[in-house]
Amino acid sequence: MAVTKIKAIRSTVDSAIAYITNPAKTDEKLLVSSFGCSVETAAKEFDWTKEMAKQHGMPDTKILARHVIQSFDVGEVSPELAHEIGKKFADEMLGGKYEYVLATHVDKDHIHNVRPDRAMRKAV
Numbered sequence: 001m002a003v004t005k006i007k008a009i010r011s012t013v014d015s016a017i018a019y020i021t022n023p024a025k026t027d028e029k030l031l032v033s034s035f036g037c038s039v040e041t042a043a044k045e046f047d048w049t050k051e052m053a054k055q056h057g058m059p060d061t062k063i064l065a066r067h068v069i070q071s072f073d074v075g076e077v078s079p080e081l082a083h084e085i086g087k088k089f090a091d092e093m094l095g096g097k098y099e100y101v102l103a104t105h106v107d108k109d110h111i112h113n114v115r116p117d118r119a120m121r122k123a124v
């Protein structure tokens with residue numbers, strides 16, 4: 001059974017995304033996808049979203065993004081299936097209202113999905 005944890009990213013989104021998309025962990029980035037932003041510019045886009053929210057009067061927060069980890073048992077899923085499950089889970093949980101990057105890590109016996117996400121807010 002998959003186990004899910006949620007943490008807060010408070011330091012930099014840039015280094016968090018660089019870490020999770022590491023080619024050595026993600027089968028040369030084959031197992032990386034995104035929603036509402038592009039993988040390459042996600043950190044900048046997350047920062048921009050935060051700035052825009054502030055400008056529109058949303059309360060400022062020290063939390064830059066959430067960091068969701070979904071771990072599978074050893075042998076439970078293939079890397080491709082893990083990534084597919086990660087996408088479905090994200091889309092059910094976030095309902096298209098958050099931008100996210102999804103990376104499936106295959107550098108350990110237990111495959112796990114790592115997903116930084118951030119609420120998108122429409123301009124008022």
Ligand SMILES: [Mn+2]
Nearest residue numbers: 025105112114
């Ligand atoms: Mn990992």
